[in-house]
Amino acid sequence: MHRRLPLPVVCLAAIGAAFVALPVVALIVRAPWGDLGDALRGAGAGNAFRLSLMVSVAATALSVAFGVPLAWVLARGSFPGRSVLRAVVVLPLVLPPVVGGLGLLFALGRSGVAGRWLHEALGIQLTFTTWGAIVAATFVSMPLVVIATEAGLRSIDPRYELAAATLGARPSRTMWRVVMPMLAPQVAAGAVLAWARALGEFGATITFAGNLAGHTQTLPLAVYQARQTDPGGAIFLSLILVAISIIVLVSMRHRLTGGR
Amino acid sequence: MRRPIIVLCGLMLMGSACSSDDSGGSAGQGSAGAETQLTVFAAASLTGVFRDAIGPDFETRHDGVTITFNFGASDSLAGQIRSEGTADVFASASGTWMDAVQDDPGVTERTDFATNRLVIITPPDNPANVVSLDDLARPGVQLVLAAEGVPVGDYAREVLQSAGILNDAEANVVSNEEDNASVVAKITAGEADAAIVYTSDVSAAAGNDVTAVEIADDVNVLATYPIAVVAGAPDASLAGAFVSYVLSDAGQASLEAYGFGTAG
Secondary structure (H helix, E strand, O other), X not given: OOOOOOHHHHHHHHHHHHHHHHHHHHHHHHOOHHHHHHHHHHOOHHHHHHHHHHHHHHHHHHHHHHHHHHXXXXXXXXXXXXXXXXXXXXXXXXXXXXXHHHHHHHHHOOOXXXXXXXXXXXXXXXXXXXXXXXXXXXXXXXXXXXXHHHHHHHHOOHHHHHHHHHOOOOHHHHHHHHHHHHHHHHHHHHHHHHHHHHHHOOHHHHHHHOOOOOOOOOHHHHHHHHHHHOHHHHHHHHHHXXXXXXXXXXXXXXXXXXXX | OOHHHHHXXXXXXXXXXXXXXXXXXXXXXXXXXXXXEEEEEEEHHHHHHHHHHHHHHHHHHOOOEEEEEEEEOHHHHHHHXXXXXXXXXXXXXXXXXXXXXXXXXOXXXXXXXXXXXEEEEEOOOOOOOOOOHHHXXXXXXXXXXXXXXXXXXXXXXXXXXXXOOHHHHHHHEEEEEOOHHHHHHHHHOOOOOEEEEEHHHHOOOOOOOOEEEOOOOOXXXXXXXXXXXXXXXXXXXXXXXXXXXXXXXHHHHHHHHOOOEEOO
């Protein structure tokens, strides 16, 4: 069935769409397509692309591994300070990324509160390493998984779990066989958003992990470095990010919009 | 099912609105009023001396004038001036980026106003025991430099090249930072073993908690800072007055107090 859309709504929507699409179109128009090969090589595109993919996927995996249990505890647990915990867990979403990076530096850096022990006792250093970039990306993207999963858990009818318990299922079996299948779309949506956030992460990465091609220079950092000295390279790197994002978001569109 | 996603997107929007990833800063645009606005784009290394000494002194001598500073890496600032053109005065840490602005949109009254030299800094406890320039080539030393294209990054690589250790030192670089302030920040946080920055960054006035290791004069670089009035500045005579103040005895004395050398 086709309903007519009100004209003012269509106009505002058109302006909104143009506003969002224009920068991407401008990038495509301004890109020096003739110098594609050289510009990409000069700007370190291969390394940046590989690192971005690796860091964002690893960060998403970690976000899900720790975020889902966290959401479970927040949704189903009952202990004092639960709302404080929830606020703390969501904090990285609203904190300026550079502030997050500074915090990570003072917590997990070589001289950091916990990092000092890691460095002296275990010889582990996170700063200036790819793992540092993964940690920074996980920090900013985990809240997205937690929020999506917790919302999903709250919307699941508790009677399913009650029924399973009545039929003799242990809590862990109930969790894996009854709840998780119902929760999967929510977790997946949260994971996609977390992945997108991790892919675009800049402030926390450059502050905590630093900027070194081949180790920590993800696509956003490479764009930032190239923009003065190699604007053509910066544009192409940006378009790679846009292309990756569009491919994934389009392929996940059904999950994200829950339907048509 | 759909609601959580909308809440999520809303929160992400809030988060990205709160984030500030661009360190270029924002130049204030003065609105019409009794006050006159002067917008000065200056290299990050000039932050202390311009913001705390020369700026206030100039404002005291010129009633009703408010200076808005935009500090950042000179390459970043030059790019902003060329594309947005909102600066009245540009003070660069190298001739290269002043040349770029001179090309487009053009400058007047270009003069060298200060010099700076380079120095090695380490955290106060000097964890890697760096006591000379050659130590930077020792395997395992974690070295932080500014990125290529940033004046202090290029100068540092010149020094390493003069000393014949550029390749070995480059192998030790763990991060290419966007300006000298970020480099210093990595050292004061105790995260890297050594870095190369300006002597002005280790002056008492800068107040940075670091240990300085000198670089011999014969391999050191003399960074020359030019200042100029940017073409198209709304109040060219006021901008010229600022340039003159920086070059005056009072201005030069402030620069010396902050660890800079004189231009003459």
